[in-house]
Amino acid sequence: xxxxxxxxxxxxxxxxxxxxxxxxxxxxxxxxxxxxxxxxxxxxxxxxxxxxxxxxxxxxxxxxxxxxxxxxxxxxxxxxxxxxxxxxxxxxxxxxxxxxxxxxxxxxxxxxxxxxxxxxxxxxxxxxxxxxxxxxxxxxxxxxxxxxxxxxxxxxxxxxxxxxxxxxxxxxxxxxxxxxxxxxxxxxxxxxxxxxxxxxxxxxxxxxxxxxxxxxxxxxxxxxxxxxxxxxxxxxxxxxxxxxxxxxxxxxxxxxxxxxxxxxxxxxxxxxxxxxxxxxxxxxxxxxxxxxxxxxxxxxxxxxx
Amino acid sequence: xxxxxxxxxxxxxxxxxxxxxxxxxxxxxxxxxxxxxxxxxxxxxxxxxxxxxxxxxxxxxxxxxxxxxxxxxxxxxxxxxxxxxxxxxxxxxxxxxxxxxxxxxxxxxxxxxxxxxxxxxxxxxxxxxxxxxxxxxxxxxxxxxxxxxxxxxxxxxxxxxxxxxxxxxxxxxxxxxxxxxxxxxxxxxxxxxxxxxxxxxxxxxxxxxxxxxxxxxxxxxxxxxxxxxxxxxxxxxxxxxxxxxxx
Numbered sequence: 001x002x003x004x005x006x007x008x009x010x011x012x013x014x015x016x017x018x019x020x021x022x023x024x025x026x027x028x029x030x031x032x033x034x035x036x037x038x039x040x041x042x043x044x045x046x047x048x049x050x051x052x053x054x055x056x057x058x059x060x061x062x063x064x065x066x067x068x069x070x071x072x073x074x075x076x077x078x079x080x081x082x083x084x085x086x087x088x089x090x091x092x093x094x095x096x097x098x099x100x101x102x103x104x105x106x107x108x109x110x111x112x113x114x115x116x117x118x119x120x121x122x123x124x125x126x127x128x129x130x131x132x133x134x135x136x137x138x139x140x141x142x143x144x145x146x147x148x149x150x151x152x153x154x155x156x157x158x159x160x161x162x163x164x165x166x167x168x169x170x171x172x173x174x175x176x177x178x179x180x181x182x183x184x185x186x187x188x189x190x191x192x193x194x195x196x197x198x199x200x201x202x203x204x205x206x207x208x209x210x211x212x213x214x215x216x217x218x219x220x221x222x223x224x225x226x227x228x229x230x231x232x233x234x235x236x237x238x239x240x241x242x243x244x245x246x247x248x249x250x251x252x253x254x255x256x257x258x259x260x261x262x263x264x265x266x267x268x269x270x271x272x273x274x275x276x277x278x279x280x281x282x283x284x285x286x287x288x289x290x291x292x293x294x295x296x297x298x299x300x301x302x303x304x305x
Numbered sequence: 306x307x308x309x310x311x312x313x314x315x316x317x318x319x320x321x322x323x324x325x326x327x328x329x330x331x332x333x334x335x336x337x338x339x340x341x342x343x344x345x346x347x348x349x350x351x352x353x354x355x356x357x358x359x360x361x362x363x364x365x366x367x368x369x370x371x372x373x374x375x376x377x378x379x380x381x382x383x384x385x386x387x388x389x390x391x392x393x394x395x396x397x398x399x400x401x402x403x404x405x406x407x408x409x410x411x412x413x414x415x416x417x418x419x420x421x422x423x424x425x426x427x428x429x430x431x432x433x434x435x436x437x438x439x440x441x442x443x444x445x446x447x448x449x450x451x452x453x454x455x456x457x458x459x460x461x462x463x464x465x466x467x468x469x470x471x472x473x474x475x476x477x478x479x480x481x482x483x484x485x486x487x488x489x490x491x492x493x494x495x496x497x498x499x500x501x502x503x504x505x506x507x508x509x510x511x512x513x514x515x516x517x518x519x520x521x522x523x524x525x526x527x528x529x530x531x532x533x534x535x536x537x538x539x540x541x542x543x544x545x546x547x548x549x550x551x552x
Contacts, residue, residue, distance in 0.1 A: 045548060048405045049405070050401065050404055050405055050544055050545075050548055051544070051545045051548060052545060072407050075405065075406060075407045076407055078405070080401070080402055080405040081402075082398070082401045082402055082405075084398035084401070085398075086397060086398045086399040086400070086401050086402045086403075087397065087399060088317070088321060088397065088399050089397055090320075090321045090324040090325060091317070091320060091321060095317075095320060099313070099317045100402075100406065102313045103310065103313055103406045103407065103408060104406065104407065131324070144402070147402065148402070
């Protein structure tokens with residue numbers, strides 16, 4: 001659905017996005033992670049035809065970004081929830097949506113249906129005649145999402161949709177994104193909330209001007225830092241157990257009192273022989289835990305590179 | 306450029322203006338002041354008094370000069386509207402989602418212009434009617450005829466006023482792109498009134514006479530300024546600049 005190849009954006013001598021190559025599949029929730037100034041918003045703006053690219057190519061639904069013949073089709077294909085919600089504060093929630101419905105040439109009936117549908121889905125129908133300026137941050141964010149969906153776009157770009165929201169409002173937004181996923185919408189999610197990305201994204205890309213990594217959250221976690229198995233014994237690790245373990249091809253084996261730790265790639269396959277070896281050497285296993293490096297570990301490691 | 310799309314933008318702005326006190330007060334106050342004040346001034350200072358201004362030979366020039374205030378008013382009123390219209394979007398950061406829609410820059414700009422021009426024209430034409438009726442009521446006994454309507458005021462209202470309003474709106478759009486709050490936009494916008502005030506003072510000091518031909522020449526000059534400002538404003542209203550430079 002979204003393809004970029006060597007996409008680059010320079011502001012004079014500053015490179016904001018450098019040779020970005022990625023693809024986002026139809027119906028995928030794609031997380032775009034990176035620190036402030038990493039080029040995430042710039043990428044979204046290029047993909048939404050808001051700013052020009054310096055070089056490279058990008059397409060959405062087969063339509064080419066930068067091709068004047070395609071820009072209208074692209075804009076009808078996409079919806080944007082910008083980092084600043086950008087609502088007309090002196091308009092009611094209903095009028096905010098209705099205005100966008102008119103821009104997208106929805107008929108009166110379609111507009112009424114869609115306004116009602118999205119305001120109800122996001123719990124704002126009772127507040128439809130209230131000025132958007134009086135809304136809480138969470139309500140504004142929901143209204144901005146409804147606005148971006150009013151013309152039923154295939155692709156939704158969301159720039160930090162849960163930033164500055166309280167946990168409850170964040171959860172509502174996340175749940176709504178998952179609901180959109182069920183409806184097969186393609187969602188391009190800019191965020192630096194790693195927990196959020198891990199929970200709702202099918203794949204994530206880590207970006208810091210250039211692309212640092214791309215894959216499922218699980219792939220990224222294991223590819224960079226790997227996972228560790230931590231085995232607890234009922235007594236201190238003794239010489240027979242230690243000697244037996246040293247004969248196994250374990251990576252980064254470390255012993256700390258009654259705890260044995262080693263790197264593992266496939267815990268399901270690799271842990272059984274280790275436990276068996278410990279037991280045969282007279283050890284009594286109390287617990288086995290597989291500890292993964294978190295997406296946060298991966299993210300920080302990649303950004304420090 | 307699709308006029309229907311520009312109209313959607315303008316219609317939304319009309320709805321917003323209803324709720325912004327500064328905007329509708331600027332639409333109402335200045336026209337009311339002009340339309341009521343000048344007949345009252347004329348009544349008390351010229352006609353009832355003995356200042357010599359009420360002499361039938363002098364009065365038409367004075368009335369033409371007074372009429373020119375309708376143009377100054379017309380240029381003043383949209384300053385508040387256009388400034389709010391553009392700077393308001395900037396403050397609310399509502400331009401980014403708007404720019405991501407299928408609207409072109411020209412359609413957005415035209416919508417903004419329509420939303421500033423139409424209320425101004427309506428308010429100023431209403432003010433002009435009150436002004437003409439008031440002046441006629443005050444000067445009929447002196448002149449022996451109703452001075453308004455005449456070709457002068459027709460030229461002023463139908464030719465000069467619209468081009469002056471457009472000039473003011475375009476100037477406001479340009480100013481608004483360089484400032485971050487409505488008050489600053491208004492303050493800088495006032496500069497567009499100086500040439501018009503200069504014309505008014507020139508007429509009061511008899512350097513020029515505001516007859517039909519002079520009004521047409523002034524209109525032509527302002528139209529040329531409009532064209533120049535239009536090109537300037539389209540250069541200013543570039544989505545890339547709006548998103549990356551407007552803070």
